[in-house]
Amino acid sequence: MTTIEETNTQTYKRSFSLRKFFRRNGTQLGIFTVFVLLWGIFIISAPETFLSPQIYYAFMSTIPFFAIVAMPLTITVIAGEIDLSFPAIMAIGMVAFLLVYDVSQSVWLGSLVALLVGLFAGWLNGIIIVHFGIPSLVATIGTQFFWRGAVLVLSQGKSGTLVYTKETLLHPILVGKVFGVIPMQMVWLIVVTILCWILLNRTRFGAHVYLIGDNAESAKLMGVNTGRVRIRTFMLVGLVAVFAGILASLHVTYFWPSLGDGYLLRTLASVFLGGTSVFGGVGTLFGTFFGAFIIGAIEAATVAIGLTGFWTQLIYGLIIVISVIMHAYVRRKVE
Amino acid sequence: MTFRVELRKVSKHFGEVCALQDVDFQLGQNEVVGLLGDNGAGKSTLIKIITGYYQQSTGELFFNGEKVDHLTVPKARQMGVETVYQERALAELQSLWRNIFLGRELTNRFGLLDIKKMEAETYRLMTQAMGFTSAAVSPESKVGTFSGGERQGVAIVRALYFDADIIILDEPTMGLSLKETDKLLNFVRGIRGAGKSSIFIDHNIVHVYAVADRVVVIDRGKVAGEFMTDEISLDDLMANMIHIAETGSFA
Secondary structure, three states, rough: OOOOOOOOOOOOOOOHHHHHHHHHHHHHHHHHHHHHHHHHHHHHOOOOHHHHHHHHHHHHHHHHHHHHHHHHHHHHHHOOOOOOOOHHHHHHHHHHHHHHHHHHHHHHHHHHHHHHHHHHHHHHHHHHHHHOOOOOOHHHHHHHHHHHHHHHHHOOOOOEEEEHHHOHHHHHHHEEOOOOEEHHHHHHHHHHHHHHHHHHHHOHHHHHHHHHHOHHHHHHHHOOOOHHHHHHHHHHHHHHHHHHHHHHHOOOOOOOOOOOOOHHHHHHEEEEEHOOOOOOOOOHHHHHHHHHHHHHHHHHHHHHHHHOOOOOHHHHHHHHHHHEEEEEHHHHHOO | OOHHHHEEEEEEEEEEEEEEEEEEEEEOOOEEEEOOOOOOOOHHHHHHOOOOOOOEEEEEEEEOOOOOOOOOOHHHHOOOOEOOOOOOOOOOEEEEEHHOOOOOOOOOOOOOOHHHHHHHHHHHHHHHOOOOOOOOOOOEEEEOOOOHHHHHHHHHHHHHHHHOOOEEOOOOOOOOOOHHHHHHHHHHHHHOOOOOOOEEEOHHHHHHHHHOOOOEEOOOOOOEEEEEEEOOHHHHHHHHHHHHHHHOOOO
């Protein structure tokens, strides 16, 4: 038999079984369980804080700035790469915004050019990594210094007010408050998450991302343009990083040349906490989403519980290591 | 009569290494050609040029009489070339349906993946062609959990699903049990029976002799000889191969 004829046999019906559901979504369930457990601990240890809405508004206000970048970063890591340069790209994007605003007095044009700069920086990462074969870890360490340096040179180390943006529509659209309480950046986080999910799970690009991270050679043998896909993942990170940078800067209506500093580890931790494997080929955005909220909440929770801020890093470390071990365990069981 | 595939004076260099030198090769309209040769002789390089994975350094490539420049893997597939690679070209952490449609994912009219269709097709192939009847295996099963023979089945079914005219098999019997090997050889015979052509690479000269119409021997990047299998005995063929390996030419 050399052709497969279409005969009428039983059609595939995706039967739902609880066991299959657990198997297929092991990682997501894992991180979700950790999330719920921790939440429970927080509520029990500090009920006044965690049973009133203010802390949640605070989370929704600050977590999105790094959680937004964690989404495309997850895609990049699934493809078997990593990007350490996004904090610097956030900053160079804002520098572009400021320079364009100086000349054009338009925040919209400034935003557009900033986003293009982000795309370009991501593309540059991609070219260095794909065409010159430099491992992404090393390449993005290099570009991270380069862009941060460019920021310092162009801004001369000076910070600047963004108060004028409050007069424009851009400000409320990006960082305003829905119903007076829900921060727009949270809405944007949900939008970015949904868009990234569609990209990763419903497009050829996303299918290729998983395949390349799993076995780049197999993908290449079967005609997947691995170089192009990889470059695009970096471009996506660059674009979204600048977007997050604009949000963060507008939120405080101030530009700091150090924009992005301090987001690096948090964002990476969210990705790995969420169950994405550093080896590539597996990972979910759902996991990253909850990973980001766990990371974001720990700092506030530590203080609310009554421990000093010194405990924060210890607890971060504990939770990260335990979660990553849990993910590896779940993965092994499922296989 | 035009050949399905023809290579004229094809050479391939990798830096200083010359993997193929002035190779002339033809694949007829309905034949199984066995490609034999020692490790590093250039067999895999030759087929990777036919599948579009490599570009030849010099020489010309013809498909059904038409010259083709800059052949790529997607282009080769459009011309009906399908390959079952030595490495199986599978992604082990991914599900069966993702592997079947690797690089050729089906999309709906919005350009989004038609996962339902891919899963349904995979299920059909699983039950009809691959013989997976166990309830434990589904289109969602990760290919890494399959045995060597099952993975081979996946790679073959994948090649067939897309209606190939030229089926290339690179060391397909590697890692297979006797029963699975027998199944594979029958499958190769079936290819000819269906009017198509196949290039079959294997170390095992007995396997190749059993199914090929013609045997081409590659040695150190050159075509060292060609034999019609019905004009030479297995013993003579083996003796010739040994001679080629020792001296680089025929007796």
